[in-house]
Amino acid sequence: MLESYSRCWTEIDYAAIAHNVEEIQKLVGDTKIMGIVKANAYGHGDVECAKALQKVGVDFFGVSSVDEALHLRQNGIHDSILILGYTPPEHFHYLIEENIIQSLVSYDYAQKLDAYAKEAGTKIRCHCKVDTGMCRTGVIYQVQEKNMDQILAEYRMEHLIVEGIFSHFPVSDDLGQESAAFTKKQIELFEEVCDNLRKEGINPGIRHIQNSYGILNYGDLKMDYCRPGLLYMGVTSDDAIPIASKPDFIPILSWYANVSLVKWIQKGQSVSYGRHFIATKPTKVATVSVGYADGLHRLVSNCGLEVLIHGQKCPIIGNVCMDQCMVDVTQVDDVKEGDVVVLVGRQGDHRVTIDEISRKSHSINNETLSDIAGRVPRLRRREK
Template identity: 35%
Template sequence: MYIFILMNTSIGRAWAEIYLDRLINNYKIIKEEVGDKKIMAAIKADAYGHGALEVAKALQKHGVDMFGVASVEEGIELRKGGIKKKIIILSPILNDQIDACIEFDLIPTISELSFFEKLNERLIKYKKGISVHIEVDTGMTRTGFPYDESISAIKKIQSSPFIKIEGIFSHFPLADTDGAFSKEQIERFKRLISNLNNAKVKPKFVHMANSSGIFRYPDSHFNLVRPGISLYGLSASPGLRYHPGFKPVMTLKSRIVNLREVPPGTPISYGHTYRTRRRSRIATVSVGYGDGYPRILSNNADVLCHGKRARIVGTICMDLMMIDVTHIPEARSGDVVTLIGEDRTEEIRVEELAEKSNTIVYEITSGIGPRVTRVFKDHNKIVGMRSLLERWNKIKGG
């Protein structure tokens, strides 16, 4: 009974608020930008930390065409959660996952012939057909058929009566930073598609544009685009803003759990990396690097409390961090602290934390851990929640 009460009355020590109405706002902006092109929403890595199933349900309701994930497991989660739209696995899968791909109606990517051969063997055994997408490397040097070998490989794949080539795609490595190289990639990909059409290989979908491609290179739209970070109201690089109407979907919050006054010269946290320079009010906040907040931000970032910025002081711990609230006399134990998002007239954006962490926004949001409760909102009304306690209850059969 205690567990049941806690699950229904508390959002926990740290929580991320996911605004589904903002997600749909961003989706509609993208849809307007690309016109009649189809949209594959990238929701890999738990929708970049935002909650893949809940994000997928919202987008499916508003007519998104398909979803892109990175693994079979991610695809199965969506299917078991009631997602009916096409699900494309954009990364290579293991040979022993082919059966699961068939069972759950997931569309795999073929990026090398050895996987094609194994896939074809399984399809012959089951006498079943499957749709696939084929990746061609035009400059990423990660996965995909080498450009010069791609046509012969694709022809071989097309020869299988059990495999339908539904899509062919490539990937930008520098879409947000190097226009010349990206435009060269687009031209290479165009030549490839033209040569494939001449060879009577005509896939239904041709796609290359990620978020930066969508807003910087219209020629990369082809007939399908793959927005990821822009769906969540964020940009790939510092200083790059895709559209003024985009709204960040995630906020991250916690609470003050301890508050004390200390004299000048008081050392704080592990390593004593900070000492107070005056008589100070130090608040302990119940969030740390174990929740995905970067430890590198120790002594180097702010949070918001009562609409004011408060500096993180001392080393960020696994479960806790300390902030200086000397200039916020109204601060009390139990008060909400905003680590990402708005509080009155102040705002801390993911881009700010990424820049100070010498990383990218993708890593910040996708790193927010599972013990941070996700609270899903639609126009400030709570419409769902996902927490560790909910998962525990499912495991126990509650």
């Protein structure tokens, strides 16, 4: 572990990304990887993750917005970047200027983009989004409604270069019979669209449909690319969800804070806002310099979430405050100001995980990691 940098900080082992990519590649074979680095790579640092991925041969990146794409470009990421979400028309010029690929979020949107490219006297790179069951963005192609004519029309637009086609799984994390049948139907519909394009003499281009759980549970689809996010960071959305494979991932993020004060309180004294914790006996309390403004959700208050101090598990007591929380350290000797507290990671023989925070806050790891605040420094763990 690095020396304390701040009142609260994370350490990220970017070197471990190579191992996690290798584990992903075992599942998908020759399918290439599009590294999803949206939302600052789920809080892990978009540029740092992209550069670590480049080192192991990843040459394609996915983001949610044009500003995220521009941030990568401004920091030396010159490989292909796909914007998975919506770009407002007033920002279409960036797609041309920075050679960014735009997903076609609807047929009407494709028409607007085509008209803009015509006016600009150029062509814009795109991927066709097919809605096979997510009902979020893309041209609907589902059992109830198949808009193949719109998909064909997008590929035939004169000022768009449709280089690929993709869809998204809403329940690939669920191995239950109903959800598995739904996902398999999505795969069938997606393949049907690609076959229909080929029958019209159109090359579908780069095909990608597998998100992280699609990789874990449907790794053998033989698509051109897959789209891991959390997986290359070494975690899944929920540790309790069964998966069909047995990868050996290394979580790359650890999270720390400092003890700022240690004091004894007596029976009947309360801790924090709302007085939801009242001591039933003399209790040694450590105030810790991390709170909900740092990303430690207020929902974890008074529910038994444990952190590590001197290698021992200690429960958070009372309500989590904006910048601080309190921990019962009665059973731990010699706790003092400046001691390192582990929120996520290892200390001694014990480990605490991001998943424990997610479960206590009724969330998923995607959200919990993304919620670690920008004011929390991301330190690169020293390579061994």
